[in-house]
Amino acid sequence: MPVITSIDDLKRLYKRRVPKMFYDYCESGSWTEQTFRENTSDFQSLYLRQRVAVDIAGRSTACKMIGQDVAMPVALAPVGLTGMQCADGEIKAARAAEKFGVPFTLSTMSICSIEDVAENTEKPFWFQVYTLRDQDFMRRLLDRAKAAKCSALVITVDLQIMGQRHKDLKNGLSAPPKLTAKSIANMMTKARWGLGMLGTKRRFFGNIVGHATGVSDPGSLSAWTAEAFDQTLDWNKIKAMVDMWDGKVILKGIMDVQDAKMAAQVGADAIVVSNHGGRQLDGALSTIRTISEIVDAVGDKIEIHLDSGIRAGQDVLKARALGATGTMIGRAYIYGLGAMGEQGVTSALSVIQKELDLSMAFCGHRDINSVTRNILQIPKGFTGHWE
Ligand code: GLV
Numbered sequence: 046m047p048v049i050t051s052i053d054d055l056k057r058l059y060k061r062r063v064p065k066m067f068y069d070y071c072e073s074g075s076w077t078e079q080t081f082r083e084n085t086s087d088f089q090s091l092y093l094r095q096r097v098a099v100d101i102a103g104r105s106t107a108c109k110m111i112g113q114d115v116a117m118p119v120a121l122a123p124v125g126l127t128g129m130q131c132a133d134g135e136i137k138a139a140r141a142a143e144k145f146g147v148p149f150t151l152s153t154m155s156i157c158s159i160e161d162v163a164e165n166t167e168k169p170f171w172f173q174v175y176t177l178r179d180q181d182f183m184r185r186l187l188d189r190a191k192a193a194k195c196s197a198l199v200i201t202v203d204l205q206i207m208g209q210r211h212k213d214l215k216n217g218l219s220a221p222p223k224l225t226a227k228s229i230a231n232m233m234t235k236a237r238w239g240l241g242m243l244g245t246k247r248r249f250f251g252n253i254v255g256h257a258t259g260v261s262d263p264g265s266l267s268a269w270t271a272e273a274f275d276q277t278l279d280w281n282k283i284k285a286m287v288d289m290w291d292g293k294v295i296l297k298g299i300m301d302v303q304d305a306k307m308a309a310q311v312g313a314d315a316i317v318v319s320n321h322g323g324r325q326l327d328g329a330l331s332t333i334r335t336i337s338e339i340v341d342a343v344g345d346k347i348e349i350h351l352d353s354g355i356r357a358g359q360d361v362l363k364a365r366a367l368g369a370t371g372t373m374i375g376r377a378y379i380y381g382l383g384a385m386g387e388q389g390v391t392s393a394l395s396v397i398q399k400e401l402d403l404s405m406a407f408c409g410h411r412d413i414n415s416v417t418r419n420i421l422q423i424p425k426g427f428t429g430h431w432e
Contacts, residue, residue, distance in 0.1 A: 047128030052356045052377050058384035059130075063238055065231050066216040069130050069246045071379050074323035075208030080331065081323025084354030085333040091363050092422040096409030104399050104411040107146075109316050110371035111197055111293050111348060116146030117398050118365055118413060121390075122296075122352050122373035123173030123199060125266060128156025128251070129220050130383040132241030136165045138382055140392035143168045145398075150199050150373070153186065154266060156220060160253030163193035173199040173297070176282065178275045182257045187290055189252075198290040199317075202283065203298025205274045207267055208325040219264040221248040247293075284311040295350070297373075298325075300335055302342045305349075315348035316369070322353045322375055333363065337428040358400025366414060366421050 049055060060068055061107070074081020106117040121142050127134040135157035142149035143166055150171040151162050158196060162170060172190040177183045190198065219243075222228050232239055254263045262268040287294045296308045297317040308316045316335045320329045332353040340349055351364045352373035364372050377397065381389030405413060408420040 050398065052380060052393060052396055055377075055380040055384045055389055055393055055396075058389075059380040059382075062235060063130055063383040064222065064228070064235050066218055066222055066228060068383070069212035069216055070126060070210075070218055071124075071130065071376055071383075073212050074288075074327060075210055075325060076327040078323065078327065080320055080327050080329045083331045084320065084323050084333070085356055087333050088354055088357075088360045088363060090424060090427060091333065093359065093362070093404060093408055094420050094422050095407055096420075099409040099411075101299045101406040101409070101411045103401055104406055106398055106413045108370075108383050108413050110148065110350070111295065113148065113196065114146070115148065116371070116399055117361070117369070117394075118371040119355075119397060120148040120171070120350075120371060120373050121150055121378050122375035123150040123155075123171075123201070124375045124379055125154030126156060126220050127152065127379065127382065128245075128247050129222075130379055131238070131386050132245040133157060133161075133247055134382050135162055138378060138385035138390045139166045139170055141378075141387045141394065142170075145391060145394045147394065148197070151195075153252050156248060156249065157247050157249055159186075159189050159193045159195070160357055161247065161251060169194045169195040169196035171195060171199050171295070173201060174286075175201050175204055175270075176274050176275045176278045176286070179257065179259075179273060182273075183286075184289070185254065185256065191292075195338070197293040197295055197314075197351040198286075199295045199297050200283065200286055200313075201297050201321075202278070202304075203300075203319070203321050203325050204270070205276045206323070207270045207279050208327065210324060213267070218266065219262075220250060220266070221264065223264070234327065238383075280307050280311060280395070283307075287312050291399070297352075299339065300326075300329060300332070302338055305339045305343045305347070309343050309347040313347060314393075315350055316343075317352050317373060318369070319352045333360075333367070334428055336364065336367050336369060341369035344368055355397075358397045358402070359404045360396060361401050362404050362408070362416065363421065365416050366418050 139149040172195040295315045299316040350371040351369040379392030
């Protein structure tokens with residue numbers, strides 16, 4: 046059993062164990078990948094203020110996200126194709142999350158269906174939707190999520206069209222993978238992954254195949270996105286979805302103060318300051334640089350979460366200090382899942398919690414709820430005064 050001390054350890058194992066097509070899907074940003082890179086590197090331009098001689102016994106990272114108790118301010122983000130990273134991946138990740146005490150968000154573009162995850166877990170999970178043209182399918186999707194007792198709806202508002210990720214096009218990304226000489230040669234070197242996949246029936250988009258009509262290529266994420274997603278989305282339509290769900294709603298993909306104000310106006314409970322992990326608008330600012338102006342504008346009106354770029358507990362701490370009530374991790378847990386299944390997701394969560402707990406203590410705090418901006422040393426111009 047390898048000794049895992051960091052998210053990077055999991056990433057290295059992940060790269061070795063999972064077919065290149067799915068590693069690349071996870072590890073890509075759009076076009077030049079500038080935003081993808083800066084999401085992580087900008088965290089490192091923000092410094093933590095060391096404090097000493099403070100009683101740091103009896104620490105806790107427990108807090109609340111949208112009123113739910115969480116072991117730390119981290120939820121598992123919706124990630125498409127998770128069941129291709131590891132057989133039954135969504136079920137494994139959801140189980141790890143529930144045992145750890147953090148929310149799991151199931152993507153519409155998952156391999157395991159809403160019902161698969163509900164049947165294999167005890168606690169309610171969150172469900173993510175895109176904004177789709179087929180209202181009937183959309184309504185049925187929300188009914189299925191209600192029936193599965195999902196405790197929040199995460200509406201992705203930044204993906205009506207898809208940013209181009211070069212590697213996915215070159216690899217011919219699909220679920221299940223198309224069998225070409227290249228993909229077969231690569232999969233032959235991933236025995237553990239292949240055995241897992243042979244042992245499950247869940248190899249297709251479980252929420253879509255058999256549920257949606259008029260899907261021309263049921264294995265292709267980009268084809269379905271182009272056909273089914275609603276490019277005419279506006280705030281009235283988002284409001285209609287918020288009303289349709291009639292429960293907790295989180296709007297994911299907010300990077301602008303005006304949009305954050307609209308999110309509060311349409312009655313969402315929270316927003317995620319997110320640039321989709323750098324996978325959509327390449328050239329957008331990193332989320333850690335963006336969050337402050339959004340917190341200043343709407344922090345008293347709506348709960349604010351942050352994703353994109355978090356690879357360590359220190360990043361979670363910095364996001365909290367800048368006003369995020371919670372964070373979401375995507376790649377950091379997918380590395381764990383691809384590396385070691387459910388246990389790998391647990392490892393990713395443990396690594397992050399340990400880093401968060403110790404870093405919080407070094408900053409002189411023993412309760413995550415007491416952490417403020419004072420723990421940071423913020424370089425001039427970091428949050429920007431943008432023209
Ligand atoms: C889907 O949301 C993706 O970023 O691939």
